[in-house]
Amino acid sequence: MTEVPPPLPGEPGPLPPPQRHAGAKTPPDETILLILCYLGLLALVPYFVSRDRERLRFHARQGLALGLLGIGCAGLALVPYLGFIGQLGLAGVLVLSIVGIVKALEGAPWRMPIAADVADRLEL
Numbered sequence: 393m394t395e396v397p398p399p400l401p402g403e404p405g406p407l408p409p410p411q412r413h414a415g416a417k418t419p420p421d422e423t424i425l426l427i428l429c430y431l432g433l434l435a436l437v438p439y440f441v442s443r444d445r446e447r448l449r450f451h452a453r454q455g456l457a458l459g460l461l462g463i464g465c466a467g468l469a470l471v472p473y474l475g476f477i478g479q480l481g482l483a484g485v486l487v488l489s490i491v492g493i494v495k496a497l498e499g500a501p502w503r504m505p506i507a508a509d510v511a512d513r514l515e516l
Contacts, residue, residue, distance in 0.1 A: 422448065423497065429455035430492040432462060451496045454504055457511035458492065461485055 425438040425448055435455030442448035462485040469478030488504055495502040 426451055426496040427493055429496060430458065430489040431455070432459040432489075435459055447499075447501070450501060451492070453511040454492065454507045455489075457514065458485060458488055458504065458507040460514075461507060461510060 422445075425441065428434045429438050429448070429451040433456070435452050435458075438448050439452035439456060442452065462482060465478045465481030465485060467478070469475045469482060471478070488507065492502070492504060492507075
């Protein structure tokens with residue numbers, strides 16, 4: 393093995409290790425809260441519980457926005473002649489919820505295409 397020499401004065405040193413990387417073990421209580429983040433309005437539970445955990449709040453905000461979009465799509469599905477568009481929107485919300493759960497459990501801070509923008513605009 394070769395040793396890495398220390399950096400010269402004025403040069404940046406080695407980067408610090410990342411705080412959290414994909415594949416790291418998530419505590420069981422946080423796993424349950426991450427799953428709740430993407431189950432519609434149940435995202436309110438992790439949103440209010442996790443005032444100090446930024447990762448959990450990020451996913452809870454996106455999940456709340458996704459839940460609001462789901463309610464809007466369900467309302468649109470009830471309108472005659474526009475119901476098909478609402479049903480397609482509900483299918484999209486379901487797919488985004490599943491992908492959001494998988495990405496949250498992997499530890500990846502993935503911004504959803506529409507839900508992240510809605511969460512930013514509503515300042516959740």
